Amino acid sequence: MDSPPIVISRDEVKRVLRYIDLIPRLESALAIFSRKNSLEIIQPLRSVIPLSKYNGFLGLMPTYMEQEGILSTKMVCFYKREDGSTLPSTQATVLLFNPEYGNVKAIIDGEVITAMRTAAASAISAKWLMPAQAEVLAILGTGNEALSHYNVFTEIFTFKEVRVWSRTRERAEAFSRSVAGPVKVCVTVEEAVKDADAIVTVTRATQPILFGKWIKPGAHVAAVGACRPDWRELDDELMREAVVYVDSREGATTESGDVILSGATVFAELGEVLNETRPALREKTTVFKSLGLGIEDAVSAKLVLERWEATE
Ligand SMILES: NC(=O)c1ccc[n+]([C@@H]2O[C@H](COP(=O)([O-])OP(=O)(O)OC[C@H]3O[C@@H](n4cnc5c(N)ncnc54)[C@H](O)[C@@H]3O)[C@@H](O)[C@H]2O)c1
Numbered sequence: 001m002d003s004p005p006i007v008i009s010r011d012e013v014k015r016v017l018r019y020i021d022l023i024p025r026l027e028s029a030l031a032i033f034s035r036k037n038s039l040e041i042i043q044p045l046r047s048v049i050p051l052s053k054y055n056g057f058l059g060l061m062p063t064y065m066e067q068e069g070i071l072s073t074k075m076v077c078f079y080k081r082e083d084g085s086t087l088p089s090t091q092a093t094v095l096l097f098n099p100e101y102g103n104v105k106a107i108i109d110g111e112v113i114t115a116m117r118t119a120a121a122s123a124i125s126a127k128w129l130m131p132a133q134a135e136v137l138a139i140l141g142t143g144n145e146a147l148s149h150y151n152v153f154t155e156i157f158t159f160k161e162v163r164v165w166s167r168t169r170e171r172a173e174a175f176s177r178s179v180a181g182p183v184k185v186c187v188t189v190e191e192a193v194k195d196a197d198a199i200v201t202v203t204r205a206t207q208p209i210l211f212g213k214w215i216k217p218g219a220h221v222a223a224v225g226a227c228r229p230d231w232r233e234l235d236d237e238l239m240r241e242a243v244v245y246v247d248s249r250e251g252a253t254t255e256s257g258d259v260i261l262s263g264a265t266v267f268a269e270l271g272e273v274l275n276e277t278r279p280a281l282r283e284k285t286t287v288f289k290s291l292g293l294g295i296e297d298a299v300s301a302k303l304v305l306e307r308w309e310a311t312e
């Protein structure tokens with residue numbers, strides 16, 4: 001008889017998932033994704049259901065990676081509203097199936113997976129696109145993604161200064177106190193990004209908060225928020241003048257307000273850089289527009305299950 005699905009909680013995911021293991025799996029998955037071979041990967045564009053009454057969305061992210069033996073679906077709800085709820089604004093669950101028979105092997109909390117795989121993808125973009133001698137990191141936003149980005153960027157790079165900006169000084173100060181290393185609290189976005197080499201935008205803004213005129217030529221921006229076609233974090237000048245990389249061309253041209261409304265040209269997918277079919281123009285100002293991919297959740301969930309089984 002088949003065994004029931006294993007249920008892996010948020011705390012267990014946090015216990016077993018490590019960037020050092022996750023990053024190589026993501027690099028491999030992004031590279032496979034950009035080869036566009038349906039024998040290797042089937043990952044349709046995310047279906048998104050608006051939850052208009054609650055100012056939110058449900059995204060469905062099925063993925064099949066035949067050679068890796070992974071069949072999964074992430075279901076993610078994300079909300080625009082700010083009504084003082086203590087629940088996270090992005091909540092997710094990942095189902096891992098046995099592709100041979102269709103039985104569910106594991107039901108895995110997706111909150112930490114989402115935060116860590118998104119931050120790891122941004123870190124991979126920075127590995128290839130950030131200036132060689134990067135000294136200053138600026139993080140715009142102080143939520144879950146800000147924390148995961150702080151963690152991975154300070155784990156794999158060495159910055160002389162890390163800055164943070166939030167709409168209120170209190171939130172930026174609380175973020176600065178919550179992390180292990182020193183973080184400079186900035187009162188304006190302009191102050192935070194001045195001469196920064198790497199900039200991470202992880203807000204729920206729907207209008208531009210980051211303007212090209214403030215940015216040092218050659219800086220790298222990992223743009224993570226603004227995941228709807230009418231939402232923005234970056235202004236037209238930045239989007240049009242930077243070299244724009246994305247996780248998925250199809251995703252970016254369907255879901256990203258920063259890409260669609262600015263009319264910017266997408267230069268390459270990150271996976272194409274990893275496959276060396278498109279160049280990494282590190283010396284130019286670069287934007288990595290991240291929307292999030294089912295394959296990232298698929299390989300993360302498989303890794304979580306492997307580590308969980310190994311340590312149970
Ligand atoms: N690209 C991806 O794969 C991916 C994955 C997860 C989340 N996201 C997106 O990243 C963003 C951050 O996610 P999170 O989980 O950290 O959210 P969060 O709610 O934990 O944090 C959001 C941050 O944005 C700030 N904020 C809210 N409205 C703002 C506004 N109008 N202007 C400036 N700042 C504002 C909040 O104060 C907070 O600091 C969201 O837009 C989310 O949808 C993207």
Ligand SMILES: O=C(O)[C@@H]1CCCCN1
Binds near residue numbers: 076078227
């Ligand atoms: O890929 C994801 O998980 C996210 C969730 C929030 C909105 C954008 N995409």
